[in-house]
Amino acid sequence: MGEGTSLTPEERKSLTEYWADICKEKNQFLMVQIGGAPLKSVVDMVGAIVLMPDLYNRPKNHLDLIRYIKIISDYTESIPILYHHFPKHTQINIDITSFLLDITGEIESFVGVIYTTNDLQESLSALTLNPEKYVVFMGTDEVMLGAVASGFTCIMGNSINILPKLAESIYGEIKSAQASQNLLKKALDNIYCNGDAVAMLKAAISIITNLPVETVREPLQTAWEGTLTKMKNKLHEIGII
Incomplete structure (x- = not known):
């Protein structure tokens, strides 16, 4: 939800280093969104990562997206990769179930999806497809209750930045x-x-x-x-x- 795509690679690195120090001090796990930038910049910023593809040269289908992630994974080695599925923002509409089926066995460091849409039915299909191998985060605040009731245990909502206790109470x-x-x-x-x-x-x-x-x-x-x-x-x- 930040302004990563408005920052230079140097600014994004500096910001990441700042948060890395804080997370180390507070014993928090850090995932860095490196996507939305030209491929060269993405490759240069690898860490524990969440990614979106290039938002100008968009993947044409889910196989094209897998190819893009494979290029990134060649540089990240064993660092876990999650794909942020946010079609309202990226205009990349793919079948996530087909994507997860076809990426299986292709990229060992790929670990799951952050699913930011209101489509609970499709997100549930992704959640239950291969839960031993892939984690699926629900990334939409407005359907948090439905997601929790449906079995989601991982939530990544914008509102957690400012209303964490309110979001946490939905688990009750x-x-x-x-x-x-x-x-x-x-x-x-x-x-x-x-x-x-x-x-x-x-x-x-x-x-x-x-x-x-x-x-x-x-x-x-x-x-x-x-x-x-x-x-x-x-x-x-x-x-x-």
Whole structure:
């Protein structure tokens, strides 16, 4: 959900090194999103990685995507690779089940998928296809309750950056989980309705956590003062702050 594609490779490396130090200190596991950039830059930034393909020279089908991941894996050796399936953003619409079937045995370091769509049926097919070999993360906040109820144990949602306890409570008793899911969706609706998702999430972080991160880099547009006030009032109204 960050602005990796707006940063230079040097900036992305510097940011990764900063977080690597923090994660080491706090005993946290770090996965780095290296995708969305030209292939040469992707190869140069390898680490414990999550990737999207080149968003200009997009894969034409799932076999083309497997070929792209294979190129990356040749440089990453045994480092685990996850593919971030986010068709709304990447415009890459592939059948994930076919993708997982055909990548099996081709790339040993490939370990799974972050699935960011509202399609629970397809994501469940991916989840149950080969659970011993592949992990499937649910990456959509708005269907977190359905995902948990369906058997997902790995969630990677944008809202966890700012509302981790609310997201965590969805794992609890179903009744309270339903209330948490409804509140989480209401919070996200009130955040994202104001403009670009990245800029609005950063505005929400600045409101909820008091961290000064509301400014974004062009061509994204930083939230106006009036938008910040409107968002803050709405989040207060529904009980988030």
